[in-house]
Amino acid sequence: MAQYSADLDGLFVALADPTRRDVIRRLGRGPTTVGDLAREFPMTLPSFMKHVRTLESNGLIRTAKSGRVRTCVLSRERLALVDDWLAEQRRIWEARTDRLESFVTDQREKNDES
Amino acid sequence: MAQYSADLDGLFVALADPTRRDVIRRLGRGPTTVGDLAREFPMTLPSFMKHVRTLESNGLIRTAKSGRVRTCVLSRERLALVDDWLAEQRRIWEARTDRLESFVTDQREKNDES
């Protein structure tokens, strides 16, 4: 659970940058080379590489170098963690609205008794 | 779309902190007072208030002061934006795997011809 939370920290931080979200979207269409990716963003290659590293160290993408070219692939499983967190919040919320409903119901029953 | 992206920036940043995620979880069970919330976290009140403000300015919670007490309420609609983004990624991914499948199918057809 502690690890789960630390993972979410990293994931959300990684997703908080528009460049990184764009990379994820781009990689959704298929593997791409660092150079090809970088060309689409208005920043230097070293700056761009930091984003790639951030995505990789948070498990959102995988990369491999062959020759002098590094290729990036989307690693989808990781986004499922975010999904899980959202689902959990929904669950909590719904449990609460259920309680609220039964509260309302209880009140109505009390009124019916009188 | 530009606004959508800026909103996502703020949302993901807001969600990237464990304290703030805990507050969201807590508020899922119902509205709570700043003081009551703060008591559960190992930090001073001014520090905690910053988190509350961050959540509020990103629309994840709403707060109102009555007398000297400020009460926080979860504002669920906002999380839907995150859901939307995730759904979009899934959509892109699935469109791609569809293309991959038809590619495989095409290859098979070519082989069948021979």
Place this chain on the structure above:
DNA sequence: GAAATAGTTAGCCCTTGCGCTAAGTGTTTT
């Protein structure tokens, strides 16, 4: 009305994040 309560504001420290340039490494190309 004095004291306790619940936030709020201001400002400081330190670390981290994101951009940059300059220079270096290993791999093709010519």
Place this chain on the structure above:
DNA sequence: AAAACACTTAGCGCAAGGGCTAACTATTTC
């Protein structure tokens, strides 16, 4: 072998984030 290519490393500058203390304001409470 030289030149071009595709990163990579190192280090710098600046703004923002998350924590703190100290001091202040506006309600209650006694």
